Amino acid sequence: MTGAIDVVVIGGGQAGLAAGYHLRRNKLDFVVLDAQSAPGGAWQHTWDSLHLFSPAAYSSLPGRIMPVQPGQEYPDAGHVVRYLTDYEHRYDLPLHRPVRVHTVVRDGDRLRVDTDAGHWSARAVVSATGTWWRPFVPAVPGQGIFAGRQLHTTGYRRPSEFTGQRVVVVGGGNSAAQITADLAGHDGIDLTWATQRPPRFLADDIDGRALFDAATARRRALDEGRTDTGGVASLGDIVAVPPVRAARDAGLLKARPMFESLTAHGVRWSDGTTARADTVIWCTGFRPALSHLAALGLRGTHGHIATDGTRALGEPRLHLLGYGDWTGPASATLIGVGRPARDAVRQITDLLA
Known part of the structure; x- marks a missing residue:
């Protein structure tokens, strides 16, 4: 696999698909590289009983409402995998899998994406690898001697x-x-x-809908210089x-x-x-999976890359999508990733023009 293209999206989960939807609508030449062997992103690897926090209609990617799962107020992970599989086929997104990205490097006026299947030369890159692939376990005394x-x-x-x-x-x-x-x-x-x-x-009547609204209100307040509302953390x-x-x-x-x-x-x-x-x-959380971007020298505090919205401040051809509030309010959720994906693709379109 090798070639020159407008945009490479790294990651074929929900964030990568949302980016692909908007790239398709903007008629850009792009590919989505997914390290997984099947559709569904991290959702195909979760525990059996996992359900969403929100009803299907409030857990949808741009352009396609998630169908209701019969008998379930909150869809399970298997239903999400089926939805994401249908989504990438419905919009004929150019997924290549399994393709593992090793590194992204600057190459003149382009970014070169090196993979285990060759390389791509891109005018812009969207990193959408998420956090599931980088679990965090705190250092606790005795971990090395525990026999279990x-x-x-x-x-x-x-x-x-x-x-x-x-x-x-x-x-x-x-x-x-x-x-x-x-x-x-x-x-x-x-x-x-x-x-x-x-x-x-949280109060029993709060689900993902209220959490998305809280995250969005916090980001708006911070952007406008108002007092931090505390966002989701203020609720529980x-x-x-x-x-x-x-x-x-x-x-x-x-x-x-x-x-x-x-x-x-x-x-x-x-x-x-x-x-x-x-x-x-x-059950101690995750860190952003960003090792493929190390060669760009952009890492800051807490392992994050400084961004303006989704755009990396140190590399305007790179956008980060779906890693949490620092790359868009609730952008690590199904319902929350659509807006920052749209904004990222709009900026990429302007850049390429």
């Missing part, structure tokens, strides 16, 4: 894998709460949930989706403070108390 199993959110699939085990779930966000609720309802699992601070559940950390709500109301979601260290056979708190464990599940 340690896995991240990305490795969790279903409760039946842990029958008969003592399991510690670490983290105070949505993934931790959902996985804890999933495990709590399964017989034969001795469960401990450890969090840095007491869990903060955990969306009370039905399984979480049910487990909470049944008294199954009781968190303990974060432990101080791991031992050979479990965990130890600062007061000296211990608990035995066979498995620790780290």
